[in-house]
Structures are given as C-alpha cells and as structure tokens.
Amino acid sequence: MIPRMTTKEIILEVAGDLFMDKGFQATSTREIAMKAGITQPNLYHHFKTKEDIYIAVLEKLSLEVREELNHLVTSTENGSLVERLQGILDYLKEKHPVNFFIMSHDMTHEISSDNHQHLYKIWQEAYLAPIIRLFDEYLSEDFPLSSNDLARYYYATIAPFIQKESGFYKQITSEQIIYLFVYGILDREN
Amino acid sequence: MIPRMTTKEIILEVAGDLFMDKGFQATSTREIAMKAGITQPNLYHHFKTKEDIYIAVLEKLSLEVREELNHLVTSTENGSLVERLQGILDYLKEKHPVNFFIMSHDMTHEISSDNHQHLYKIWQEAYLAPIIRLFDEYLSEDFPLSSNDLARYYYATIAPFIQKESGFYKQITSEQIIYLFVYGILDREN
DNA sequence: GTCTATACCCAGATAGAC
C-alpha cells in the first residue's frame, strides 16, 4: 500500500517526531523541511509560523492519545490497577515516545500566551483526564492526595521510561515501574 | 559583610542560575553578561567558550551537592528512610532548584562528547552515589531492582517538585511525595 | 504548490584599543 499523504500531513508527521523528541527551540524549520523533502520556505505556504506547526502537531497528538487512553481505561474495567497502568505505559512508549518534560516546558515557556491556554486544555483532556478517572475508581475517600495530583505523579515516574533513548532508567522494565508506583519500596507498618 | 567576589565567581553564579533554570541552549551569553554587570565579550576573557562556562558551573554545583548529600546521609543514620529522603528533597529544593531533566538533556545532547563523560561522572558521584548508599542500607537481598535504578527512580519522582515555578505538581508537599515513593498508593496483598 | 533569493535578527566568538 502506497502512503498517499499530502505535503501538510508529511510536515506534521516529521515535525511531530522532532518536536516531541528534541523540543520546540532545538527543532529548526530547516530540519523539518529537509526531512519532509521540501524546501524551508515551502513550510510557510502550509503554516503561518513555526509555532502554528507546533500547535497543529500537539492537537493531532492529543486527539489520538485522548481517544486511545479513554478506550484503554474503559475497555479494561475488570483488570487490576497494575495491569491497567502498565497497559497505558506500554501504549505511550510504543506509539508516542514523547519527551514529557520538554513538552511541558515548551507549552509553558516557548509558546505565546494566546495559545498556551488552548494547548494546556487539550493536553489535560488527553493525558490527565483518563488517568484521573482511573484513579477515582481505586482510591479510598481518605486518601491524602487528589487524583489529579496522583495522575501528575504517575507521569513524572514514567516520563524517563517513555522518551526515546533517554538512558536515564537503565535496566528498569515497565512492570517494575508500575509496581514501584503502586506499592512503593517498603511495606507499610500497620 | 560585603561580598567581595571576583568577576569569574559572579559569572559562575549568574550562569548557574540561568543554566539550571532554562537550560544550555536557551541561555545566551549576552544574558549572562548583562546579569553579571559586564559586557558579553568580557566573558571570553574568563572562559574560552560558552560550554566551558557550563562545565565550570556543573563542577561547582556537583561539588557542593556531593558534600552536602554525603553529609546528610551519614549524619542521619538513626533516622527513618522517610525522614532521610525528605531531608534530601528539602535540601535540593531549597538550595539547588535545578531543572533536572533539562540538566540531564543538556549533558547528553548539548555538550561535546569530550566533556560528556567527565560531566556524567561527577554528576553520578554528586547526585546518584549518596542515594545509592542510602538505599543499600534498607533494601533486602531479594529486592528486584538495583539501588542504582531505584536512585534514578527517586530523582524522576522528585524532579518536578525541585525545579522553580514548575507548576507540574500542583498541591503536593514534599512529605506526600516521599510517602508515595516509599509506600506507594495501595497496600500490598500479602 | 513549490521553488530561488534574500531580508532580518540574534547567537557565539574574535580583534584590538584602553
């Protein structure tokens, strides 16, 4: 099957890989154009600015992540928390190995404030909301943290594992990360 | 007491704040010079390149962190693991609120390979080694992860909390982070 | 819709006077 993609789609795909791996600043329009097989000024026929490319990339990514995470959460209702969290982790690593902290940094520091609100909102809906719903199923009333905070904590712990060639987690498997996250490193003293 | 610092010391202090907050790329030599109260070319009297400034900053930071973390670990031998981990977290946030993932990214992607090995080594000695020694005291023989991996996992979980104005962890306190890290979110099924 | 040519800016770094 021949992939008959439009130039605009190719740009989004190439730019997505670069932005999510290296970040907004470190990705040049020249590099995007080169990898897309076009000239650099041609980008500006399809998008008004570099920031507009970034926004389109994040919108497309968020849409996909939102749908898949929602599907994963609802379709595994009978599974254990450990299994479900690991399923999410494996999906993200496999399909969208983004550099989470660069993404977070870009959204708050590299993007104009006009677009910031919009991006933050769709990011929340895609990444945070499904995890929050998941935790709501398991946590007792008196748990000291909100599901929102816990979802953020979850992403912090898995972030180095998800991103490409991080090397930060050396030998850790996704099973081990989730086990640590859920049960910690010591038994509670009851 | 009047702080009688040399120009070189001022440069290192100013550059350290900027590099550890915004990263290598996003920090310009013009900004360093301006905040240090000198002209930009004057930087090049004291350091050969921008990268050399970065290296000097990380060497100084690592020395300080290494000594303080080693001191914290050895001087609290009678404390609980939770107390000791929290002491380390509070020290890092208070004294060296670095952006951990930017630092890690810079060391591996922005610095020439000649200096990379050197930086990674002193970073390990300063940040990783003391935590590894600490975990060695507590973990049973059959624990599935190495203390090295666990130390890295520790830094991943605390990283968003340490850095300035992250906003990623919204309401979480240092106590809660450490509690989550040590005991997880659910009881083990024994 | 894609190209060549180029404007414009900001970065790191150097030359040389004082």
Add this chain to the structure above:
DNA sequence: GTCTATCTGGGTATAGAC
C-alpha cells in the same frame, strides 16, 4: 581586565518567479 566594534553563522520569515 574591560571595553567597543565587528565577524560569521544559524535561525525564522518574506518576496516573487514559475
């Protein structure tokens, strides 16, 4: 040791021909 002036290169973005 610090300055002014400047070089060189890379970045984003625009003009205009085809």
